[in-house]
Amino acid sequence: MRLTKIESYCLRLPLVTPFETSYGTLTTKAFDLIIVTDELGNQGYGELLPFEQPDYLEETLATARIILTDHLLPLLTDRLIEHPQKINDWFLPVRGNQMAKASIETAIWDLYAKRQGKSISHYFKKTRLQLPVGISLGVETNLNKLVTTVEQAVAKGYQRVKLKIKPGYDIEPVKRLRQQFPQLPLMVDANSAYQVTDIPHLKKLDAYQLAMIEQPFAVNDLLDHRHLQQQLATPICLDENIRSLKDCQLADQLGSCRSINLKISRVGGLTEALKIVDYCQQQQLMVWLGGMFEAGVGRALNLHFASQEALAFPGDLSASERYFHEDIITSPFSLVDGFMTVPTGLGLGITLDWAQLNKLGRYRLLYQENRHQ
Ligand SMILES: O=C(O)CCC(=O)c1ccccc1C(=O)O
Ligand SMILES: [Mg+2]
DSSP states (O other): OOEEEEEEEEEEEEEEEEEEETTEEEEEEEEEEEEEEETTSOEEEEEEOOOSSTTSSSOOHHHHHHIIIIIIGGGTTTSOOSOGGGHHHHTTTSOSOHHHHHHHHHHHHHHHHHHTTOBGGGGSSSBOSEEEOBEEEOOOOOHHHHHHHHHHHHHHTOOOEEEEOBTTBSHHHHHHHHHHOTTSOEEEEOTTOOOGGGHHHHGGGGGGOOSOEEOOSOTTOHHHHHHHHHHOSSOEEESTTOSSHHHHHHHHHHTOOSEEEEOTTTTTSHHHHHHHHHHHHHHTOEEEEOOOOOOHHHHHHHHHHHTBTTOOSOOBOOOGGGTBSSOSBSSOOOOBTTEEEOOOSSBTOOOBOHHHHHHHOEEEEEEEOOTTO
16 A cells, blocks of 8 residues: 555644643643545554653654654655564664554554554454443542542443552552552552662552562663662563563563553554553563553554453553543443443444534644655
8 A cells, every 4th residue: 555645634632631640740631643544545543652852751742743754754654564564674764763654654553454444453462342441540648538539430341440659659649549549459650750769668558469570660660660669579661661572572571561551552562562562561561551640542453452361450441531621522432331442443433523523623734645756
């Protein structure tokens, strides 16, 4: 197949509740919807997901837009695409910038699946149609409010709770939640807020039967994580550290973690994400799906991907209404009786809400084939 047109809609969706992490507070999710069209008129969709600030990872939405238009699209637009698995290799001249790569790679996977008359799940192993999911909660220093929020999440059917922590807000909220919810699958995420000198303090978390502690140390620090894992009974989960299969192998073989938070965008797309799932299965390393405040298109992809039996632990995969007042697809995803349903239909199995896109988005034509060449 050939790409004849590449378009984007720049969007800014205000969050229903501001989300505080160890590094700052997010009030609006800005992202681009990428739309690719082939010579038969089929379309594929992907989300460009970096945050506006370089605080979670180095990439920002602005840098990713430049990488995409100036460096990635020229590697793609004149080529015949036989299979989306090839795209990662074509992108090798561009170092890093995984989220820019993933936006277009995932859009092409969607296009490819539609062209073949298949659901995207067709390309994954052992998928389910209904998924138990988890919720990721920001810092809430009023512990009574925190307990109420968790009660509400549990009542809605979320089956696992992740709490953001930071120095000065860690043991107390965890202790309180454990007292109130003795059986709840609970975990914490520090987003790199701690240092190796905090190890004695972090070891206190072992007392609360946490499912895991996510990314306590710096984004590129496998040695300190290894050091901590050797002294900690609770599994360490890596998020920011893992950008590729190689990163995953290195972390695993060093003993820096026992679990991987896999985000399709953070590892450069579906092809690499699928390789990571295979590796984790072979090595019996736990792997589960994380989130980037995806809107309907990214969330659909996440649902399909997380439906693989290999990702048994409930992901950061909440209903759309928990993040946004309005979405960009016609049937935003909801939680029913504690489960989310994977869409059926071709490709991602969703329908874009064009009225919403035109109302909320700023249109850009990124590429159009010149037929007269
Ligand atoms: O619900 C989600 O989409 C994931 C929430 C989350 O924890 C998160 C959100 C934004 C940036 C980083 C992270 C993270 O997993 O560290
Ligand atoms: Mg994380």
